[in-house]
Amino acid sequence: MNLHHWKKGIVAAALGLVIFAQGAAAHAEGTYKAKDNDTFWKLSQKFGVSVDLLQQANPFVEAGNIYDGLMLVIPAADKAKTVGPARILKQEAKAPAAKKSPAAEAKKSAEKMAVKTPAKKAAKAVTTASKAKKTTVKQTTVKQTAVKKPAVTKPQGDSVTVNGKSYAYSDVLKVKASAYTAAASENGWGPVDYFGNPLKLGTIAVDPDVIPMGTKVFITGYDHGGLPSGGMLAVASDQGSAISGNRIDIFVPQSQSQASKFGFQNVKVFILNK
Structure with missing residues (x-):
């Protein structure tokens, strides 16, 4: 069973x-x-x-x-x-627990809001301050970069006029200039330039790392009786051990005593387009 x-x-x-x-x-x-x-x-x-x-x-x-x-x-x-x-x-x-009155619920909700709201606002304030700080740093960096100027200005598309003829230039350099002559004490290989050509008015010695050899230039800003007033055309065709960086040495067809009056002068060198 x-x-x-x-x-x-x-x-x-x-x-x-x-x-x-x-x-x-x-x-x-x-x-x-x-x-x-x-x-x-x-x-x-x-x-x-x-x-x-x-x-x-x-x-x-x-x-x-x-x-x-x-x-x-x-x-x-x-x-x-x-x-x-x-x-x-x-x-x-x-039986289910008695429901709280609307007033009690409203009070409880208000207390929760009072506790949570300051924390949220504080967190939001910290985030905003952090963003503002980052923005400020970024703007400062941009401003400093904008203020920084290049060593060489390049007024593209401009030109200089010499004896009625216009020459376009690409760069303008501010350099320190001196003068030299054809005296044997100043030229170990004789009165010729780096390429072996006779020294003449318009020959200058340069640092080829700054002004490449063979570059045509216009020099202005000097004050010397043995050179054309207002400026002169020249060619970078010579070098010298003492000529380094933003330096040039201008040949003058004069005696050493006359050339020594040139001293050192700050001049502008316009790099002419070929």
Whole structure:
């Protein structure tokens, strides 16, 4: 025999005895044929009796084993004086927590805002300050770069006029100038330039790293009686060990004593286009 059916049979027999023995004492309203979804709690609500009385009236029935067709004893309501309070207590236990009043909710919300808002504002202020600082540094760097000027200005597309003829130039250099002559003490290889050509008016010695050899130039800004007033055309065709960097040495067809009067002068050298 199936264990489940055997258990059902035992419970049914026991119930029969209980119903018979307690019928008069308990003033039972009667019996009830259970359904699959029934529980002692549901039945207590349905018949107005406490769960304890239902369990006392059905001592052989397990709370978790109420099945369809099971006969249960339902005690009289006048014996269940504790039903009302018991039911109320259970309902209170299951009842949801009381809702807070709108005023209380508003106060709580305001407190949260008061706590969070300063922190958010402070974080935003730090971020803004950081961005402002970065912007300031960047702008300062750009400004300093803009102020810095190149060593050589390049007025592109301009020209100079010499004896009525216009010469376009690409660069203008500010250099220190001196003068030299054809004296043997000043020229170890004789009165000739670097290429072996005779020294003449318009020959200058340069640093080839600054002014390439063979470059045509226009020199102005000097003051010396042995050179054309206002400026002169020249060619970078000579070099010298003392001529380095922004320096030139201008040949003058004079004696050493006359050339020495030139001294050192700051002049402008226009680099002419070929």
